[in-house]
Amino acid sequence: MKKLAVIGVFLTVCLALIQASPVLAGGLSVSGGKIEVSVNPGSSLTHIINVENTSDTAMNIAVNVEGYGETDSNDFVALAAADDTGPYSARSWLAASPSSFSLATGGTQAVTVTINVPVGTGSGGRYAIVMIQTVPDSGQQVATVSAVAARVLLTVTGYSTDTSSQITAIDPVASTSDNPAGIMVTLTNNGNYNYNPQIQTTLKNGDKAIATGAFMNPGWPILPGYSRQYQMTFTGQGTIPAGKYQVDVTVKDDAGNVITSATAPVQFTSTQVLQTTTTASGAAPVASTITVVEKGGSTINWTIIVVAVIGGVIVIVLLVLVLQKRKTS
Amino acid sequence: MKRAAIAAVMAVILVLITLPSPVLATDPPTLTGISGSTGGMPNPTTTQDVPGVILTGTNFIDVNSINLDGSGVTVFSFHVDNSTQITATFRLAAGAAAGTRKISVTTTFGTTTENVQFTVNAYFTINIPATLNLIVMAVGISTGNTNGSVSTNVASWSVTAKDDTGYMKNISSNAPLNNKFEISKDNNNFVDSDSGHGIEYDGNPATLPFYVSQQVTVDDAPGAYTITITFTGSY
Numbered sequence: 285m286k287k288l289a290v291i292g293v294f295l296t297v298c299l300a301l302i303q304a305s306p307v308l309a310g311g312l313s314v315s316g317g318k319i320e321v322s323v324n325p326g327s328s329l330t331h332i333i334n335v336e337n338t339s340d341t342a343m344n345i346a347v348n349v350e351g352y353g354e355t356d357s358n359d360f361v362a363l364a365a366a367d368d369t370g371p372y373s374a375r376s377w378l379a380a381s382p383s384s385f386s387l388a389t390g391g392t393q394a395v396t397v398t399i400n401v402p403v404g405t406g407s408g409g410r411y412a413i414v415m416i417q418t419v420p421d422s423g424q425q426v427a428t429v430s431a432v433a434a435r436v437l438l439t440v441t442g443y444s445t446d447t448s449s450q451i452t453a454i455d456p457v458a459s460t461s462d463n464p465a466g467i468m469v470t471l472t473n474n475g476n477y478n479y480n481p482q483i484q485t486t487l488k489n490g491d492k493a494i495a496t497g498a499f500m501n502p503g504w505p506i507l508p509g510y511s512r513q514y515q516m517t518f519t520g521q522g523t524i525p526a527g528k529y530q531v532d533v534t535v536k537d538d539a540g541n542v543i544t545s546a547t548a549p550v551q552f553t554s555t556q557v558l559q560t561t562t563t564a565s566g567a568a569p570v571a572s573t574i575t576v577v578e579k580g581g582s583t584i585n586w587t588i589i590v591v592a593v594i595g596g597v598i599v600i601v602l603l604v605l606v607l608q609k610r611k612t613s
Numbered sequence: 614m615k616r617a618a619i620a621a622v623m624a625v626i627l628v629l630i631t632l633p634s635p636v637l638a639t640d641p642p643t644l645t646g647i648s649g650s651t652g653g654m655p656n657p658t659t660t661q662d663v664p665g666v667i668l669t670g671t672n673f674i675d676v677n678s679i680n681l682d683g684s685g686v687t688v689f690s691f692h693v694d695n696s697t698q699i700t701a702t703f704r705l706a707a708g709a710a711a712g713t714r715k716i717s718v719t720t721t722f723g724t725t726t727e728n729v730q731f732t733v734n735a736y737f738t739i740n741i742p743a744t745l746n747l748i749v750m751a752v753g754i755s756t757g758n759t760n761g762s763v764s765t766n767v768a769s770w771s772v773t774a775k776d777d778t779g780y781m782k783n784i785s786s787n788a789p790l791n792n793k794f795e796i797s798k799d800n801n802n803f804v805d806s807d808s809g810h811g812i813e814y815d816g817n818p819a820t821l822p823f824y825v826s827q828q829v830t831v832d833d834a835p836g837a838y839t840i841t842i843t844f845t846g847s848y
Contacts, residue, residue, distance in 0.1 A: 311738060311740045312738065312739050312740075313736060313737070313738035313764075314736070314737050314738075315654055315734055315735060315736040315737070316734065316735075317735065317737055317847075317848065318735065318847075318848060338738055338740075339740065341743075357813075358773060358813065359771045359813075359815075359847070360771070360847050361773075362845070413847075415845075417843065417845075418743075420743075420841045421743060421744065423784065423839070424743075424744045424746075424839060424841075425744070425745070425746045425747055425837075425838070425839055425840075426744065426745040426746065426747065426757070426794075426825060426839075426840055426841075426842065427743065427744055427839065427840070427841040427842070428741045428742065428743055428744065428745065428761075428841070428842050428843070428844060429741075429841055429842070429843040429844065430739045430740070430741045430761075430844055430846075431739070431843055431844065431845040431846065432737055432739060432845070432846050432847065433845050433846070433847040434847070435847055503768065503769035503848075504769065504771070
């Protein structure tokens with residue numbers, strides 16, 4: 285009986301979905317896919333997102349406005365309306381048009397995003413996502429969707445921003461055969477505005493610093509009301525024995541202002557391998573000289589100089605001729 | 614003859630004094646604005662020219678060069694329309710990094726210091742094969758793989774791949790298989806493909822290796838199943 289079931293499954297599971305080789309139907313290209321502006325309460329503005337099909341097949345595209353959220357480990361997540369209930373959502377302020385369209389190969393479409401900021405809007409940032417995504421082919425076994433989440437980060441003018449934050453956890457990360465020891469910092473933004481955290485950590489044995497770690501956020505902000513985890517490796521010399529240590533953590537914003545700091549004890553139960561300090565060698569500084577390929581006109585009036593010189597020569601010749609004529613006469 | 618020479622020299626001096634001096638403007642230039650083409654979109658593979666960049670300011674006299682800081686944007690040509698306006702064509706290198714570049718104008722009498730900027734617009738292209746087929750799945754594990762890619766001129770980007778529920782579902786009944794559909798970017802560390810998991814690609818490499826795995830059991834009902842994995846990129 286079991287054998288029959290196996291055969292049955294073998295023959296029929298997904299049998300209807302035998303397909304040809306995968307077809308490249310991606311090539312969803314988006315420009316203007318990030319909206320980061322200051323807005324006044326009661327104002328309205330528009331932003332253009334250009335969408336292009338750079339693939340070799342036509343594609344159907346849908347555009348939706350969704351909430352912008354984060355998780356501990358995800359830089360961004362799109363939130364459905366039912367899940368987008370935070371006080372800093374801009375989802376209801378936005379509309380995108382057209383909401384669906386088809387693009388032939390090489391075709392382009394401008395999507396107009398209209399932002400209507402309500403009168404009486406309070407302080408802080410407001411956030412949303414304009415999701416631009418291909419519509420999957422039906423009946424495929426494993427269909428894929430290409431999507432671009434155009435993040436919208438609005439700053440309401442007329443108010444001060446608050447980036448008050450709290451370090452809610454500091455957890456040691458033991459070294460493995462592949463990775464050196466490190467630290468996991470959990471940061472919660474209790475303010476009303478986003479920022480890109482820059483985190484510096486120092487591992488101490490008593491008062492002596494024995495290793496450091498740093499996280500320089502490359503561009504993903506922590507939104508107000510969200511917590512995020514940041515893992516850093518410790519850089520030092522060699523190994524450290526099992527034991528109790530202390531970690532100092534300092535969080536700064538993009539401008540280098542200290543947002544918060546904390547100190548916590550950590551314990552490693554075995555010898556830990558640190559990331560060895562290395563210095564880049566042989567790297568020449570990158571030149572930033574711009575070469576002017578072609579030079580256009582200039583307003584220095586060389587014509588005047590030439591005229592002056594020619595005029596002078598003519599005057600001299602005339603004078604000489606006059607004098608010679610007088611002399612001969 | 615001597616008197617003639619003296620007279621000639623005096624005449625030349627007289628002419629030069631009475632003519633306007635070509636180097637009277639010795640004030641350094643100022644750059645007050647940019648209009649016309651204030652930014653441009655680079656091509657991922659070839660250079661891209663941006664004509665019609667109009668720079669306004671003062672003392673554009675004896676202009677030697679126009680420069681932009683950073684990399685990826687050069688001045689292909691420029692024409693000094695008058696002492697307060699220059700029209701230029703900027704050239705964007707293939708895939709020039711998105712962001713702003715400060716412009717400066719250098720004349721014989723100095724270099725502008727004002728913060729007037731030209732913008733290199735961002736582009737982001739995500740390319741994922743539309744389908745990935747496991748052909749006929751039998752009891753046991755079925756696997757497959759494909760590669761996507763990202764082409765962009767931004768320094769920081771992220772792509773997540775996942776499905777809402779993480780289950781392949783019967784096309785007719787919508788009933789799921791017993792085990793979740795698993796995905797991986799290295800063919801080793803497979804994770805559930807549901808919204809709580811999924812995989813994330815950050816910045817590098819620009820290719821998106823994608824591996825899938827489905828465990829089929831004898832308890833799974835025969836039929837045709839489907840799942841949609843959404844690759845969402847942002848920058």
